[in-house]
Amino acid sequence: MSSVREVKVATEVPGPLSKAEAEKLGSFFDNRAFYFVADYDKSSGNYIVDVDGNQYLDVYSQIASIPVGYNNPTLTKAAQSREMISALVNRPALGNFPSSHWHDSLKNGLLKVAPDGCDKIFTAQSGSEANELAFKAAFMLYRRKQRGEGVEWSDNEISSCLNNAKPGSPELAILSFANSFHGRGFGSLSATRSKAVHKLDIPSFNWPQAPFPALKYPLDKFAAENAAEEKRCLDKVEELITTWQFPVAGLIVEPIQSEGGDNHASPAFFQGLRDITQKHNVTMIVDEVQTGFGATGKFWGHQHWNLTSPPDIVTFSKKAQTAGYYFGNPRLVPDKAYRQFNTWIGDPARVLMSKAVVEEILARDLVSQTARVGVALYSELERLATKYPQLVRNLRGKGQGTYIAFDTTDPASLVKKMKSLGVNIGTCGTQTVRLRPMLIFEEAHIPFLISALDKALGPA
């Protein structure tokens, strides 16, 4: 059976039924960010259907988080399993009373795709939480090294931390990059530097921000300039680590800055970060919340770098359908129980879904497919970039699967127009349209997407 479905948009978007439903919802739930109200029962594969009956090819995928298609049969089977019903009904405090199924859920799911060098896991419920747990692990490791292995906490540390005072609550920093997005909690938001709408009015920690390379496209034309730009940023990273008012315990970086505008850097840049973090004993956290789980044509975005040694921590969420972090160093497990702990420690129901996602990705070899389809998609977009040089600029993501983006003059209008043409697509940064198809996006879906883009970009 073909995976290509009919696309039709018979109303304005959002349509009258979407609007009516959103208005009802608005009486008790903030509805101002809604695009349309979806009918997930009628959605399938790469296609999302709204309550007005409009059908769209979806290359936004719930902000890059649907991995293997709406109503995927493998996921549906997992959702109906006996283990799932128990995980939903008997939600455990996983640290105290794990289920007899918990070992298998992880071992044959998330652990199967653990990045090289990261053979341990801590489960969580969102990318924000995963990053904050990673920060906490980095801070505890830093102080453990400082305190000395096996040295007991002092009375002064114990009492001062309850007052949010030094030395128990130390001044320690996480370094992040300009335009990064790492989440919305008070720690993860302190590392986020993307948009004022995320940060304004919220108190934050005094943590350093390094510039992220601003590469020029096409890359081959600007090779020397881009290398110099990356060196400038690496130098600044090292300078910040060595001169900040207080110690930098961790560094967090996205393989591709996603919310911040799909900004890329070279493997050499990331190797540079690995070298600097190792030199200065800084925990290197790779935030794969958006890049993880195959969209770049490798399972993990950082696998494109061939680092000389693996990152210390890799965080995940979105397409994983749950969240958490991987790590390798056993000293990232705190010196005592209950330090890295909470009531639920993730959600076993969502971890079962992630197991089904992993099964589906591996069984259908969807990462290879995404790499292959990405090549074809990129080349079609290159054609459009040539045809509309003012409207499709800085095309990027070559060799990065379907993780492709370009700059344009009015991204909001373009994606609005695309919806009316039957394509659900998203923006990022201030001038960028990003493609985030699912891993089941095929060559067969390219012509419709490209033809819609061609129409939307062409003269009105």
Add this chain to the structure above:
Amino acid sequence: MSSVREVKVATEVPGPLSKAEAEKLGSFFDNRAFYFVADYDKSSGNYIVDVDGNQYLDVYSQIASIPVGYNNPTLTKAAQSREMISALVNRPALGNFPSSHWHDSLKNGLLKVAPDGCDKIFTAQSGSEANELAFKAAFMLYRRKQRGEGVEWSDNEISSCLNNAKPGSPELAILSFANSFHGRGFGSLSATRSKAVHKLDIPSFNWPQAPFPALKYPLDKFAAENAAEEKRCLDKVEELITTWQFPVAGLIVEPIQSEGGDNHASPAFFQGLRDITQKHNVTMIVDEVQTGFGATGKFWGHQHWNLTSPPDIVTFSKKAQTAGYYFGNPRLVPDKAYRQFNTWIGDPARVLMSKAVVEEILARDLVSQTARVGVALYSELERLATKYPQLVRNLRGKGQGTYIAFDTTDPASLVKKMKSLGVNIGTCGTQTVRLRPMLIFEEAHIPFLISALDKALGPA
């Protein structure tokens, strides 16, 4: 059919199979806080079964989070519903593309039990997240009032917030109480003051901490002293709000300090907090993560206070099986979309479970039952307190449903002994045993619990 099941413990706790399973798990998951590995398929109602076949009466309930019993049929039905399968398989970005079921899930679930004066909701995934979202709402409201209604953000605010600097990232505080627990994120942990193991080595905000009343028991004997103690704490709250180095935008308080040792205060104390917060324009956040959903014999713990005006924000999690916060003031909705936002905004699968929990609680009138059973349970514990005056001290929670606790000399040994006698029970604070039965705990379960306590407290 009787809800009383046989209790049997045939091995040491944890038993050999639990230990073997936990050891396997330990190769990739921190297992140091585990008590035993549970067989949830064999657990039911108030009884939890472990992989060694031991069966316990469970009055700890997954750290106070199982609401209506293991394998509850109403919840099982919800877990098997078509809406649930869709919510699991097609996880939406609820702010952008809510499902056509989303309105009903909330309206006929969590909204049905919304506290008076709190008719709006923001959904989340954990108590920590719920509290941090509440803090953000308080901060945004504070700055909105300061900026003036309708006044646009300045360029300086917009650029400074991206640098984590004033005025965009303002210095604003949340006041909390000594011994409080509000979560593990960097914001919620800054408000948490319970134990060093939660806080040590983690950077925190410079936020004020007020004393929480240390009441003496029995309450009637120390009425005057306790009233003076509450006044002392209220005075200190007002002093901190008016003299802190920077503005206090919000105050967060638990109706009963739970992790911190089951510390109670009188309705007059909480009315005092409401008066002070209103006088000084401080958002009053009531953290009902542990007290909410019926365990105190009212649906919400703060309903015991009969406040002259409702709290500004009420947070929930645990027994709700999902998380989030309620609020009434529409100005707690930020001035622009996407300020209070994240990819998932909670989990519709867990919100469907909460709907089933609400149905079950209301249909079986379980809050009234808990109030009634609590009276009987308290009076049995009074008997034990008389019998063992050194080992059962400061019995508290009278008139608070089954939310009952007492101090003892060695709580860790007592709960260990109780496990060997077939009762799963927990501690809190440094010297306290807390009861956290489910809402389906009945008079019929009291004799076994009391008899086990009697044995555990009695001479070896």
